[in-house]
Amino acid sequence: MKSRCQVEAGGRESAAPVEAAQRQLAQKFVFDTGADRSLLFQEFVAAHPGDTVDQGLGQAMMESFPFVQESGGVGGEIPIAPVEVGGLGLSTLQFPRWLFYVTQKDQAFNQEDYDGLIGQDVLRNFDLYFDYHHATIYLVPNERYRTRWGS
Numbered sequence: 781m782k783s784r785c786q787v788e789a790g791g792r793e794s795a796a797p798v799e800a801a802q803r804q805l806a807q808k809f810v811f812d813t814g815a816d817r818s819l820l821f822q823e824f825v826a827a828h829p830g831d832t833v834d835q836g837l838g839q840a841m842m843e844s845f846p847f848v849q850e851s852g853g854v855g856g857e858i859p860i861a862p863v864e865v866g867g868l869g870l871s872t873l874q875f876p877r878w879l880f881y882v883t884q885k886d887q888a889f890n891q892e893d894y895d896g897l898i899g900q901d902v903l904r905n906f907d908l909y910f911d912y913h914h915a916t917i918y919l920v921p922n923e924r925y926r927t928r929w930g931s
Contacts, residue, residue, distance in 0.1 A: 878902075
């Protein structure tokens with residue numbers, strides 16, 4: 781594997797740092813291959829208000845699609861709001877501004893041990909290899925990643 785990034789994993793979670801304002805903030809995300817979009821949990825956003833300020837796309841989406849305020853999954857419906865953060869970092873790879881959804885008023889969904897989840901909007905840019913024995917996930921940039929962000 782020529783170009784890859786590596787993250788340590790434990791069960792379903794992984795250390796996938798989100799970087800905003802050039803600072804590494806988050807440490808633990810759930811890699812959720814069944815989620816269409818990535819989420820930030822409300823507690824993480826509240827703890828880092830300056831670094832999770834919407835860069836414009838979240839507000840534009842709320843104005844264009846005001847009826848999209850919930851997301852559903854195995855755990856049921858949860859209230860969400862879009863927010864575009866200044867960047868996303870996965871190990872050694874950096875993405876420019878990235879759109880997340882932030883959980884709203886749903887304490888049961890938020891988990892104090894996690895900062896959010898990484899869904900298909902990010903994961904589809906990689907071929908994923910799971911090394912269960914060493915609790916490691918390898919993310920190898922695929923053609924979609926290379927087309928959008930280079931090699």
